Amino acid sequence: MERVVGTVARGIRCPIINEGDNIEEIVVESILKAAEIENLTINDKDIVSITESIVARAQGNYATIDHIATDIKSKFEDDTIGVIFPILSRNRFGNCLRGIAKGAKKIVLMLSYPSDEVGNHLVDLDMLDEKGINPWTDVLTENEFRDLFGINKHAFTGIDYIEYYKSLAAEFGTECEVIFSNKPETILEYTKSVLACDVHSRIRTKKILKNNGGEKIYSLDDILTESIEGSGYNEEYGLLGSNTATDDGMKLFPRDCQPVVDNIQQMLKDKTGKTIEVMVYGDGAFKDPIGKIWELADPVVSPAYTAGLDGTPNEVKLKYLADNNFAELRGDELKQAISEFIDTKNDDLQGSNESLGTTPRKLTDLIGSLADLTSGSGDKGTPIVFIQGYFDDFTK
Incomplete structure (x- = not known):
């Protein structure tokens, strides 16, 4: 059959x-x-x-905010810490930030805008155009950002992430200054000690920071790379890929x-x-x-x-074959011709017209x-x- x-x-x-x-x-x-x-x-x-x-x-593979705080303290001591480019997520970054804040006296939180790297928006792109703001060059303080754009809650979660992240730092009495910039080197005007929290662009971010005079430069994959007082850890990814597990705990990437x-x-x-x-x-x-x-x-x-x-x-596009290579065929003849083409296709179709659209x-x-x-x-x-x-x- x-x-x-x-x-x-x-x-x-x-x-x-x-x-x-x-x-x-x-x-x-x-x-x-x-x-x-x-x-x-x-x-x-x-x-x-x-x-x-x-x-x-x-x-x-679990850790608590206390484990994070201990590692942060060991790396940054009493320095003001620039915490830059975190994603806007309670699940992914909430407890990470609580641990960071618990291990610091002051943090300067630098958020990318209009969105984080995975597309969570702080402000609509059209609003930047209306206000004449260039996110690639313009650096904004929290007051300037609020004056321009007001309060914008996340479309799905209803969270004002600026206020939410500040509240997490305040929970531990940690001073938190918020700025907005898409240039990594901006943070070096505030501190030379930086924790890059971006996920996929972290290597470039750290390189830019080091090339522009950064001194203590780490990223989330440098935190909890080994067990801290019996905690879980991840040698390769550290805190990257972690999720909130309990009020004070994180499940790390396996x-x-x-x-x-x-x-x-x-x-x-x-x-x-x-x-x-x-x-x-x-x-x-x-x-x-x-x-x-x-x-x-x-x-x-x-x-x-x-x-x-x-x-x-390594696939061919059936509709391309039907519309081009075998345009004159129909029914069983077309089916047979396409089947024979697939059976004899090259092991590497990269760049071929027949793979167009795969x-x-x-x-x-x-x-x-x-x-x-x-x-x-x-x-x-x-x-x-x-x-x-x-x-x-x-x-x-």
Whole structure:
């Protein structure tokens, strides 16, 4: 019988994960149980995607604002700290800022505008045009910003992030001055000790600061890179990718993920005889067209994946073939011609007309988006996503 279904993504339920749980056994058992109950046939090149959250929970990779404060204090001592380019997020940065403030006497909080790097807006871009403000050159104090734009609450959360972030510092009696600039070097007019809080542009930011006279220059991936008094940590990403867990606690991005995905792949191979690809995923790296938010507050979409998920898609565009290479064909003849073209396509189609319009992204970024949208971030209870048919094409 002709196959009529292509890629299928299923959210898989599993037990609530706690510290010390064997995440590898739980994932394998959950997949096998789902396959049995739902009468699924497991195949080579199926994909198991696991949200980073349950890996970190099993590892017990947690830290408190006190741990953050201790690390901040050890790096900056009593200096005024420039805290620059944080994303506007209670979940992602609220407790980070509380820890920073608890370890400092004064901070100068420099916010990028009109939005942070992932698209959370402080002010509408049209308002900048109306007021004649150039965000790439103009530096604004808090009073100047308020006089120009007033109070603008986040479209989805209803939070005035300027006031909210100031209140977090005030909680510990820490002085907080707020300025607005998109030039990293602006902060050096206030202090030479800077914590860069941007996620994806942090390397460039630190380079600019050091080249312009910055002295103590760190970024979030330099904080909690080792355990502080028994805390969790992440050698590579530090506080990047962390989330609020409790009133005073953060769940950090998971560490040592490669052995996890490799072991799950081998365990599934032993149980099923099939080679299944496995990855850990975080944010999906997709953009909301209304709120303008780019869903990638994590440092990477996937911190670990098995070898079969390396690289980018090597696909042809069916409608291009139908409209160009085989425009004169219809029906079964067209189907046969396209199938033969796919079967004999080059191993590298980069730059070819036939691949025009295919998505030029890493496989793990594409699959991570699919998994993130499937599992959601709320109460679906499906932190494992089982994907079938992803690597199939029109001929299968």
